[in-house]
Amino acid sequence: MKAGTIYLKTMKFVWLRLALGMAVTVASIILFAIIAGISKLVGAEAVNGIGMMIWLILSLILFALAMHYVGFMLKAAHVAVIAKAVTTGQIPDNMVEEGKAMVTRRFGTTNAYLVLDRLVSGAVSELQKTVGKVGNVFGDIPWMKKVVDFLQTFIGIALGYIDECCLGYTFYKEGEGAFKAGCDGVVIYFQNIKKLLKSALITTLMVMVFTFLTWLIPFVICFAIFSSVEGGWFAAALISIIVSVALKFALIDSFVMVRTMKIYMEVAPGTAITFDLYDKLCKLSAKFRNLFDKARGEMVA
Secondary structure, X not given: OOHHHHHHHOHHHHHHHHHHHHHHHXXXXXXXXXXXXXXXXXXXXXXXXXXXXXXXXXXXXXXXXXXXXHHHHHHHXXXXXXXXXXXXXXXXXXXXXXXXXXXXHHHOOHHHHHHHHHHHHHHHHHHHHHHHHHHHHOOOOHHHHHHHHHHHHHHHHHHOOHHHHHHHHHHHOOOOOHHHHHHHHHHHHHHOHHHHHHHHHHHXXXXXXXXXXXXXXXXXXXXXXXXXXXXXXXXHHHHHHHHHHHHHHHHHHHHHHHHHHHHHHHHXXXXXXXXXXXXXXXXXXXXXXXXXXXXXXXXXX
């Protein structure tokens, strides 16, 4: 089954993720209207500033909570279904319910997945910082800085879906502990990194263009709406960022995730694990070492 086919057939997850992002955006706009109305009635500039600060804090808290809890569960269920589609060629009719059931059976709750996701994401972040340190050496060369910035973006996209791939691998290796399968999944990812990087190059360019457009278009619309309101440009910028993140989270991230997982899940079952990579990755990333320790503890238990 092709990546595009899997993406289209699992669009229910995409729409749910988009609906979640849009719901948060609408709630933020309503909150802004209420606070702006109160500030206008009072009329004091100091109150206007305080009102904007309160709106900003509440909007960010609302967005973080929604994406952290509901968003992560939707992503985990989507990953489970993608893994099943690639390895068996079948997509459940009740995909959302089946995806949630697969996550529950595998992890008990989403907490174990969240820990795994954070550990792997942290390892990726450490790799990006390594590239940044190399880039600082060439900081005085303008064109080199642009190359390094692109390289960091490229690595972020190429390696940013390791956690989803590893989670997908844990569903394939149901007989193993989640952390053991996740740890093996990271090693398998790096063993096949050349093939995955080739796919990521085109994907990186697509993501950069579409991410910019998903911010620019909402900003122009929001600025036209809020331009007459005190602090309207700031509200337009923040709301457009929230919209952009919601669209990227739902549409762009889902497509890249399906594309990357498709390649990964095709090569993972036939990959013979190179065990010396464990030691290398442990030295490279403290987060991976933490993941490796949890995997060993899981095996001992």
